[in-house]
Amino acid sequence: MAIALAFSTFQLWTAALSPLPSMVVRSVHVGFLLLLCFTLLAERSGSRTARLSGWLLGGAGFLLGLYHWIFYEDLILRAGDPSTADLVVGVIVTVLVFEASRRLLGLALPIICGLFLLYAFFGEYAPYPLDHRPYDFAQVVDQMFLGTEGIYGTAIYVSSSFIFLFILFGAFLERAGMIRLFNDLALGTVGHTQGGPGKVSVISSGLMGTINGSGVANVVTTGQFTIPLMKRFGYKPAFAGAVEATSSMGGQIMPPVMGAVAFIMAETIDVPYVDIAVAAAIPALLYFATVFWVVHLEAGRHGLVGLPKEECPSALGALRRDWYLILPLAVLVWLLFSGYTPMFAGTVSLALTALVVLGRPLAGSIPVSALRILFWVALGVGAASFGRYGIAVIALLILLLVLGCLLFAGGRATLVICRDALADGARHALPVGIACALVGTIVGTLTLTGLASNFAGWIVDIGQNSLLLSLLLTMLACLVLGTGIPTIPNYIITSSIAGPALAELGVPLLVSHMFVFYFGIMADLTPPVALAALAASPIAGAPHMRIGFTATRIAIAGYVVPFMAVYSPALMLQGDSYAATVYVAFKALIAIGLWGGVTVGWLLGPLNWPERIVAAVAATLLVVALPITDELGLGLSALFIGWHWWRTRSRSASRSAA
Structure with missing residues (x-):
C-alpha cells in the first residue's frame, strides 16, 4: 500500500508540475514499476525466501531507476559513449524488466522480446535479407537503456504521462460509485426488455469502458454483477461469460478514454488524441450495436425475458442520486475536444473527481448552498484556470476538503476511499507499465537494425497484387501474437511492421493503425488464450475455451468493421463528406x-x-x-x-x- 501510494503521488506530482526532465520521469516510473511488481508478487507468494528475493530485486530496480536522475547531466555529456557503469546498470535493469514481466505476465512476451534482443546481437549472421550490419555490446545496451528508443521509449513515456493518469481517473470513479450508477442506468433502461440482463451487461460494460479502457478489469468488476444475473434469467453460462467478455473488451475502443494503445498510437503517428477518439466513435458504436443485437436475437431464439419492471431501478432516480459523478467525465471530454493535451485533461479531470468525492460527505454537514458554491468554484478553476496556478488552487481546495473530511461525519471513510483509489490506480497500471517497458526492447531492435523496413517491404510486395491478402496477413499476425502477449506490445510490434506498409499501399495512416489496434483487441477474445474469456470463466462457471469461441461469434463486428474501414475510410471519418x-x-x-x-x-x-x-x-x-x-x-x-x-x-x- 505504501509503495502504491508513493507511486501514485509521484505520478501526480510530475503530471501537475512537470518538475523533472522526461527521461528522468520515465526512469523513475520504471523503478516504481519494478519495486511494486516484485514486492507485490513476493508478498502474495507466502514464502519467506520469495519475499526476501522479491524485496531485494524490487529495491534494486527502484534504486537503479534513480540512475538517470542522479547522473542526468553526465549521461547527456557522454551520449553515444557509455561508461562501464552505464553498461552494467543497463544490463541489470534490462534483466530486471525481463524477470518482472515473466513473473507478472508469463513467459510468452519475455521470450518474444528475448528473440528480438538476440537478433540485435547476432542478426549479422542471419541469411539475407534478414541480416544487418554488426553492432557491438555497448551499442545495443546504449540503444536499450540510455536512449529513448528502447526501454525508455515512446511506450513507457505514454505509460508515465497519460496512461497512469487515466487509470487513476477510472479507479477514483469506480471507488466513488460509478459502477453502481452505470448498472442502475442499464437496468432502468433495458433491464425489463427481452433478454434484458444480457443487454444490461452490454450497456454497463460499454459505459465502464468510457472511464477505464481496460477489458479484463471490466470483466472482473461489472461481470461480478452481470454474469450471475444473466445466468439467473436463462442464459447459458458460456454465453453469459462471452457477452461480458465481448462487451468489456469493447471498452478499449470506446471514447473518450479508450485503451492505453490509443495514447501510444497518438504519440506514434503524431496526431492529436482527439482525432483518434473521433475516428473510433462510429466503429465503437457499431461494435456495441452488434453485441446488443446478438444478445437480443439469442433471447428471442430461446424465449428469454427481462426482469420484472418493478425490480428495475429508476434510471432518472440513479441520475438524480449520482449526477455529480458524470461531471468529471464531461469536463474530460470538453477539455480533450477543446484541444488540450491528454495529460492536462487527465490531471484536471482527476483533480475534479477528487473534489467531488471529498465534497460528498460534507453535504450533510454544511448548507447545500455552500456546497454548491464550493463545487462551482472547483469546476470553474478546473475548466478556466489553466497552468500551474490553476493546479495549485485545485490542490489547495483538495487539502481543505481533506481537512474537512477529518472533522465531519463520514469524512474518514471518504479518505479511505481516496487512499484505496490511489493504491488501485498504481496496481492496475502495473501490467500495462511492465509491458510497455519490456516491449521497448523490440522497438529498439527494430529501429537499430531496420528489421521493420524489411518486413514492410515484403507486405508491400504482396499488397501490390492483393490488398486483401496483406490485410489478412496483418490480421493473422495480430491474432497469433495476441495469443501470448497483451494488446500494447501486440500493437507496437505489428504497427511497426505492418502499419507503414499498409499506408504505402494507400490505406490512410490512422486507419492502418486502427486496423492493427482492433485486431490486437480481438486477440483477447480469440482462442486458445482469450484473456477476457479467461477472466470471465470462474465467474460464469464455464470453460474459457467455450466462452472464447462464443465471444468470437458475438463480436463478429470486431472482425468485419476494420476491413470495412480500410475499403471505406469514411467509416472512421477520414473521408471528405459526411x-x-x-x-x-x-x-x-x-x-x-x-x-x-x-x-x-x-x-x-x-x-x-x-x-x-x-x-x-x-x-x-x-x-x-x-x-x-x-x-x-x-x-x-x-x-x-x-x-x-x-x-x-x-x-x-x-x-x-x-
Missing part, C-alpha cells in the same frame, strides 16, 4: 444485422441454412466495397429480409389458425 460516412455506417448496420442473424440462426424467427447462407453472402457483398457489390448487397439484403418477413408471418398465421 454523407459518405452516413452511407457507410448504414451499410455496416445492415451487414452486422445480417451477420448477427447468421451466427445466432434467428432474426424475426428461426433461420434455416439456405437463408443463413444468403444472408451471409449479402453481408459480405456490403463489406467488400468493389464495383456494383454495394448494389448487389443491398438488393440481396432487401430480398432476403422481405422473404424472411413473409415466411415468418405466414408461419405465425398458420399457427394462429391451428
Whole structure:
C-alpha cells in the first residue's frame, strides 16, 4: 500500500508540475514499476525466501531507476559513449524488466522480446535479407537503456504521462460509485426488455469502458454483477461469460478514454488524441450495436425475458442520486475536444473527481448552498484556470476538503476511499507499465537494425497484387501474437511492421493503425488464450475455451468493421463528406444485422441454412466495397429480409389458425 501510494503521488506530482526532465520521469516510473511488481508478487507468494528475493530485486530496480536522475547531466555529456557503469546498470535493469514481466505476465512476451534482443546481437549472421550490419555490446545496451528508443521509449513515456493518469481517473470513479450508477442506468433502461440482463451487461460494460479502457478489469468488476444475473434469467453460462467478455473488451475502443494503445498510437503517428477518439466513435458504436443485437436475437431464439419492471431501478432516480459523478467525465471530454493535451485533461479531470468525492460527505454537514458554491468554484478553476496556478488552487481546495473530511461525519471513510483509489490506480497500471517497458526492447531492435523496413517491404510486395491478402496477413499476425502477449506490445510490434506498409499501399495512416489496434483487441477474445474469456470463466462457471469461441461469434463486428474501414475510410471519418460516412455506417448496420442473424440462426424467427447462407453472402457483398457489390448487397439484403418477413408471418398465421 505504501509503495502504491508513493507511486501514485509521484505520478501526480510530475503530471501537475512537470518538475523533472522526461527521461528522468520515465526512469523513475520504471523503478516504481519494478519495486511494486516484485514486492507485490513476493508478498502474495507466502514464502519467506520469495519475499526476501522479491524485496531485494524490487529495491534494486527502484534504486537503479534513480540512475538517470542522479547522473542526468553526465549521461547527456557522454551520449553515444557509455561508461562501464552505464553498461552494467543497463544490463541489470534490462534483466530486471525481463524477470518482472515473466513473473507478472508469463513467459510468452519475455521470450518474444528475448528473440528480438538476440537478433540485435547476432542478426549479422542471419541469411539475407534478414541480416544487418554488426553492432557491438555497448551499442545495443546504449540503444536499450540510455536512449529513448528502447526501454525508455515512446511506450513507457505514454505509460508515465497519460496512461497512469487515466487509470487513476477510472479507479477514483469506480471507488466513488460509478459502477453502481452505470448498472442502475442499464437496468432502468433495458433491464425489463427481452433478454434484458444480457443487454444490461452490454450497456454497463460499454459505459465502464468510457472511464477505464481496460477489458479484463471490466470483466472482473461489472461481470461480478452481470454474469450471475444473466445466468439467473436463462442464459447459458458460456454465453453469459462471452457477452461480458465481448462487451468489456469493447471498452478499449470506446471514447473518450479508450485503451492505453490509443495514447501510444497518438504519440506514434503524431496526431492529436482527439482525432483518434473521433475516428473510433462510429466503429465503437457499431461494435456495441452488434453485441446488443446478438444478445437480443439469442433471447428471442430461446424465449428469454427481462426482469420484472418493478425490480428495475429508476434510471432518472440513479441520475438524480449520482449526477455529480458524470461531471468529471464531461469536463474530460470538453477539455480533450477543446484541444488540450491528454495529460492536462487527465490531471484536471482527476483533480475534479477528487473534489467531488471529498465534497460528498460534507453535504450533510454544511448548507447545500455552500456546497454548491464550493463545487462551482472547483469546476470553474478546473475548466478556466489553466497552468500551474490553476493546479495549485485545485490542490489547495483538495487539502481543505481533506481537512474537512477529518472533522465531519463520514469524512474518514471518504479518505479511505481516496487512499484505496490511489493504491488501485498504481496496481492496475502495473501490467500495462511492465509491458510497455519490456516491449521497448523490440522497438529498439527494430529501429537499430531496420528489421521493420524489411518486413514492410515484403507486405508491400504482396499488397501490390492483393490488398486483401496483406490485410489478412496483418490480421493473422495480430491474432497469433495476441495469443501470448497483451494488446500494447501486440500493437507496437505489428504497427511497426505492418502499419507503414499498409499506408504505402494507400490505406490512410490512422486507419492502418486502427486496423492493427482492433485486431490486437480481438486477440483477447480469440482462442486458445482469450484473456477476457479467461477472466470471465470462474465467474460464469464455464470453460474459457467455450466462452472464447462464443465471444468470437458475438463480436463478429470486431472482425468485419476494420476491413470495412480500410475499403471505406469514411467509416472512421477520414473521408471528405459526411454523407459518405452516413452511407457507410448504414451499410455496416445492415451487414452486422445480417451477420448477427447468421451466427445466432434467428432474426424475426428461426433461420434455416439456405437463408443463413444468403444472408451471409449479402453481408459480405456490403463489406467488400468493389464495383456494383454495394448494389448487389443491398438488393440481396432487401430480398432476403422481405422473404424472411413473409415466411415468418405466414408461419405465425398458420399457427394462429391451428
